[in-house]
Amino acid sequence: MKKLTKLIILCLIFLLPMSFLTGCWNSKELDQLSIVQAIGIDRTNNEQISLTSQILIPSAISSPGSSSGGGGTGRGSTGAQGVLILKSTGETVYDALKNATYEADRRIYLPFNKIIVIGEDTAKGGIAPLLDFFLRDPEPRGNTYILIARGNAEDIIRTTHRQESVPAKALENMITGTLNTSKAVEVNLHEVSIALADHTSDLFLTGIEMIKQEDQGQEIKKPKLSDTAILDYDKLIGWFNGQETRGMLWIRGEVKEGIIVVQSPGPDKGKVSLKIINASSQVKPEMKDGKLMITVKVKENGTIGEQMSPAANIDTPEYFKELEKRQERVIKEEIMAALEKGQKEWGVDIFEFGEEVHRKFPKEWKELKKNWGEEIKNIEVKVEVESNLRMFGKTTSPE
Template structure:
């Protein structure tokens, strides 16, 4: 009897411990690397890159390795909703779509003008897609970007995300955003948000996408078409409102504290604005915005403190003198102020609070906000901006005079 009971318990336990009944093998997954979102009369068009594992073993993902196919395959699906598009992908793709490793989502202009609340809803409602996916805007059909190969990298989606990350670290012309950050901004008091603009640079008449781009491209030193960050798309809520150029984008980065390791060219003196220049590398930056009420309206006091090094100098100045360093710091302050005011002019031109000033006014003057909420764009247009920049040059470099100046002094001897 005890033996029968033991066998029965063992069989029951074996049934309970068989936890692989709903397993999905790796070779059954279609790992998505980049997504393009377009909108038209027939609904949403989703274009996505699927990683080809066999091509990843080659040296370049091209003809020089063990395979003659690119490292990704591109598919497009059209549907009434975004989630339905992913389900309809099973009609042309034998693998289960897996979006958890997606790097970037590209928004087409028509989709941006229509509004992307449906896309945000998809990311926050479902457990698999990640809100850390980077967002980019394209002025045409996003499918063009997703179909584009980007040598020398194997995975175009990963290459795009790396370009955005490097631009954020070194330039900050076009501050990046991911799905979570974008959603927080459009649901804030200001309603203003942004995303970098990507474009195709080169001769598009010869090669216009992966289906027309021959793998012979990998045999030349420079591909005919390149993916380039070119501007900043400004959104009012979830809808596209206008553009910022690189100077306005850099000014917005200063206003919102997005500066990391940016290099700033600036004139040596007011009289040498178009000739002799120096370059300052930011090591640390801090921006503080404080609203102040003056009468019935507001002034935003923006304080920027930066520290860094002089990495290039064409100035005919002797950097051993403290007053010369102070002169350069003054010129640097003016250059940053000018950049910030260009962004401020862009904000007033588009009437979009991309800097998030509404949130700061709401926190400091909560009782006033009840009356300001419905007429904030008009109040933003009346707001004045008071910018105070304090730059410190910590190290002027290994030589105290410009190389050109040293040569001229040697010739005189």
């Protein structure tokens, strides 16, 4: 009987919330909410919080040809395809968000927000206080992407897109689409919260900027993922380019796929594109005579994706071996570039070295962590790379 009672209670716990969700997305209720798709955070000259919010217009995206136009380039409320752009200010993020309702005339609704963009100058002052509301309030979701803008976040939020009626969706697709290069990163609110609570590793976030481009004879501005923002705990300290970003990801064991271009060993010196199939890494800290040393071992498996050297004898073991050496050299160069800037110059731990040291040397870590930002600069890091080419595709020659 007790088991039956417990079973009934469990069923009620799971079924009751579902009853509240049934039919919740009718048109009347949608019209009573301002459904946020993206938020930009900047600071004003007098240190107020400035929020630029991309609000969904359900009627604009459900009816073909009903886009409100507007371009999203003006001030105040402007239509931008399937969204409305609202700008509000306040003493805090929460205050600014509430102030947006004066213009929206509806309750701001955050569960479907996809993107939070923080302006470059604003990020230099620290992002932790700016994200506190989103981490504390139950509405925002942990899978929201966090980006740092080169310039103002407002410019990114006001952008339009030819193929997507909701620009935030285009930004989301850009983030997920560039992961196959391993030269860009994808970081969400949940991952940021873990890093901020850890105090061992430092943060890195997706960078984005507005670029000028010619389109049908006219100059337009459009967003582009731009490098990786590197933070000292929560303060923006600098940027990694694509090669440095991948160097960091090699160390962390987070390179999934991508292309490495090397010069062919053949007589005509054409280019060869080597496709990354998979990769792994090991970070091994050691203590020698009281001095901390770290060895990074990276193993990569790849294949020949393209070779532009007609005279190359691609199917010989010697050719493969030389390509592997050249690929190993590129990987090592990328890793060393990331270490030189991140470890030696900035003293940030975006490589999770502290976590590995803590795991292997817990007693020594108690002292090392007190001044880890300086300690990490003096660590000797040895890099070992092993690359293996498995195959050369369907043909041995480009002809």
